[in-house]
Amino acid sequence: MTKHKSLAALHEGLLKKEFSSVEITRACLDAIEKDTLNTFITPNENALHKAQEADEKIAKGEASFFTGVPLAVKDTLVTEGLRTTAASHMLDTYIPPYTATAVERLTDKGMVILGKTNCDEYAMGSSNENSAFGPVKNPSDPTRVPGGSSGGSAVAVAAGMAPLALGSDTGGSVRLPGAFCGVVGFKPTYGRISRYGLIAMASSLDQIGILTHDAYDCAATLGAVAGWDRHDATSSREDVADYVAALDKPLPKLKIGIPKEYQIDEAPAAKQLMENALKLYKGIHELEFVEVSLPNLIHSLAVYYIIMPSEVSSNMARYDGLRYGNRERLKGSLEEAYAQNRSGGFGEETSRRIMLGTYALSAGYVDRYYAQSSRVRTLIREDFLSAFQNVDMMLTPTSPTPAFKIGEKSNDPLLMYLSDMYTCAANLAGIPAVSYPAGLDESGLPLGLQLMGPAWSEEKLLRAVNRLMPLHEV
Amino acid sequence: MKKAIALEEVKNIAKLARLHLSKKEQESIAGELGEILEYVDRLRTVSTKDVAQYVSAASTIAELRPDQPDRFLKTNHLLPTEYFKDTLLVTKAIFKENSTDD
Numbered sequence: 001m002t003k004h005k006s007l008a009a010l011h012e013g014l015l016k017k018e019f020s021s022v023e024i025t026r027a028c029l030d031a032i033e034k035d036t037l038n039t040f041i042t043p044n045e046n047a048l049h050k051a052q053e054a055d056e057k058i059a060k061g062e063a064s065f066f067t068g069v070p071l072a073v074k075d076t077l078v079t080e081g082l083r084t085t086a087a088s089h090m091l092d093t094y095i096p097p098y099t100a101t102a103v104e105r106l107t108d109k110g111m112v113i114l115g116k117t118n119c120d121e122y123a124m125g126s127s128n129e130n131s132a133f134g135p136v137k138n139p140s141d142p143t144r145v146p147g148g149s150s151g152g153s154a155v156a157v158a159a160g161m162a163p164l165a166l167g168s169d170t171g172g173s174v175r176l177p178g179a180f181c182g183v184v185g186f187k188p189t190y191g192r193i194s195r196y197g198l199i200a201m202a203s204s205l206d207q208i209g210i211l212t213h214d215a216y217d218c219a220a221t222l223g224a225v226a227g228w229d230r231h232d233a234t235s236s237r238e239d240v241a242d243y244v245a246a247l248d249k250p251l252p253k254l255k256i257g258i259p260k261e262y263q264i265d266e267a268p269a270a271k272q273l274m275e276n277a278l279k280l281y282k283g284i285h286e287l288e289f290v291e292v293s294l295p296n297l298i299h300s301l302a303v304y305y306i307i308m309p310s311e312v313s314s315n316m317a318r319y320d321g322l323r324y325g326n327r328e329r330l331k332g333s334l335e336e337a338y339a340q341n342r343s344g345g346f347g348e349e350t351s352r353r354i355m356l357g358t359y360a361l362s363a364g365y366v367d368r369y370y371a372q373s374s375r376v377r378t379l380i381r382e383d384f385l386s387a388f389q390n391v392d393m394m395l396t397p398t399s400p401t402p403a404f405k406i407g408e409k410s411n412d413p414l415l416m417y418l419s420d421m422y423t424c425a426a427n428l429a430g431i432p433a434v435s436y437p438a439g440l441d442e443s444g445l446p447l448g449l450q451l452m453g454p455a456w457s458e459e460k461l462l463r464a465v466n467r468l469m470p471l472h473e474v
Numbered sequence: 475m476k477k478a479i480a481l482e483e484v485k486n487i488a489k490l491a492r493l494h495l496s497k498k499e500q501e502s503i504a505g506e507l508g509e510i511l512e513y514v515d516r517l518r519t520v521s522t523k524d525v526a527q528y529v530s531a532a533s534t535i536a537e538l539r540p541d542q543p544d545r546f547l548k549t550n551h552l553l554p555t556e557y558f559k560d561t562l563l564v565t566k567a568i569f570k571e572n573s574t575d576d
Contacts, residue, residue, distance in 0.1 A: 355491055
């Protein structure tokens with residue numbers, strides 16, 4: 001019933017009584033119950049009750065655009081009274097006492113939470129194989145990964161279990177699953193959406209993101225969740241535009257940069273995808289494509305894999321079984337108890353990143369690794385600022401490959417980390433970026449292209465997606 | 475740099491990170507960390523003389539709220555309702571009635 005219906009179509013159907021919120025919520029919950037892709041960790045038992053409340057509001061003529069529409073929420077976003085695990089054994093019984101601002105802004109408008117979607121543990125991963133609740137599978141080919149870390153949220157939308165989903169993006173965790181599953185994955189400017197209630201992974205990089213079928217749904221959702229929040233000191237007071245209205249305006253002339261550092265022979269599928277896209281876009285008179293150079297872009301991945309685990313090691317320190325998280329049977333000294341609790345609760349990848357971050361921050365290595373990475377991060381940001389003096393946005397592949405096989409990279413962390421090579425730079429620079437579906441490869445697997453813009457260019461990015469994405473639809 | 479980092483170093487880092495790793499896990503992580511660090515070591519070739527460390531992409535950092543008292547209303551998250559009167563926690567009186575500060 002909700003399968004691939006836009007938010008506007010659902011809203012109109014609800015107002016015209018073509019279906020009720022209870023009916024569409026029940027249809028989604030049925031799909032979740034029959035799901036074989038391991039998409040959700042915790043369905044919301046209260047969903048039908050909330051849908052009933054939404055129907056009453058609609059009947060009274062008090063409906064907002066979102067009232068009665070179902071929503072999937074990544075399990076790294078806390079939800080009052082609804083178990084939130086971050087896909088970790090560390091938190092597998094955690095019932096939060098409050099709700100994340102981004103989620104609350106949607107439920108306050110009458111959206112119905114269907115449940116909490118599966119993801120990589122604490123959002124650490126590119127494939128969604130690191131969940132304590134098992135891997136999520138790709139709806140296009142269940143032997144393949146859906147991308148991570150917001151894999152469950154992307155699958156929920158792609159497979160028609162939810163019309164939209166919230167995720168989080170620290171180095172590409174919304175865009176990569178968006179590309180692998182054939183949906184729009186949007187990461188806004190740092191500070192555009194409050195991080196209050198997002199279980200922290202790497203605080204200078206984390207942003208809440210949106211997964212939808214198209215630019216319109218993304219624009220409507222962004223308009224609803226964006227804006228300053230007193231609970232997040234890094235949220236911005238920058239005005240929230242009317243992103244939906246902007247999509248109806250004619251596309252302005254846009255100069256789009258193609259970073260030369262991303263045109264590499266080692267990623268032939270991505271290179272081919274870019275060549276095909278540029279051919280396809282050639283006739284669009286509003287668009288001009290030019291090559292740009294960001295000399296430090298090639299260092300993004302190396303910088304990311306020092307800054308991110310360093311912040312991870314700090315953020316994960318609180319999970320010791322006494323302040324937060326899993327508590328094993330206490331034996332030995334307090335230090336031993338901490339170690340038992342942490343090792344019993346964290347999975348392999350989380351432990352690996354804590355170790356890497358602890359190493360990079362340790363007294364003997366902090367200058368060589370963390371401080372140097374932080375300086376190169378400044379250079380990467382300056383490269384973007386300089387490039388955006390000449391172009392409105394940049395076009396790149398989202399991923400070096402389409403969705404890969406489950407298990408293909410899980411024994412080679414470095415190879416897995418390369419999945420983030422095109423996406424992590426936007427997080428390092430704090431700029432907005434969006435992955436949009438760009439057709440299928442010869443095996444029928446979804447492909448994704450990424451647009452990155454300067455800070456606060458969300459409106460322009462979504463207008464470009466709205467123009468370009470339909471060209472790839474067969 | 476060698477691919478694997480020393481096992482002794484892995485043990486020290488695990489202690490700092492408050493993680494208990496088995497011998498097998500220590501050996502595995504020594505190789506993985508070594509490989510990742512070898513990749514990351516390319517950053518040493520970047521000239522960063524006079525470049526400041528990155529601070530934040532946020533336009534404001536730690537903006538403080540107005541210094542106004544704000545009553546916490548979700549008392550049900552703390553203790554059952556019988557412990558509260560008008561959202562205030564009821565405790566045993568420590569001042570006598572009509573007592574004054576000296």
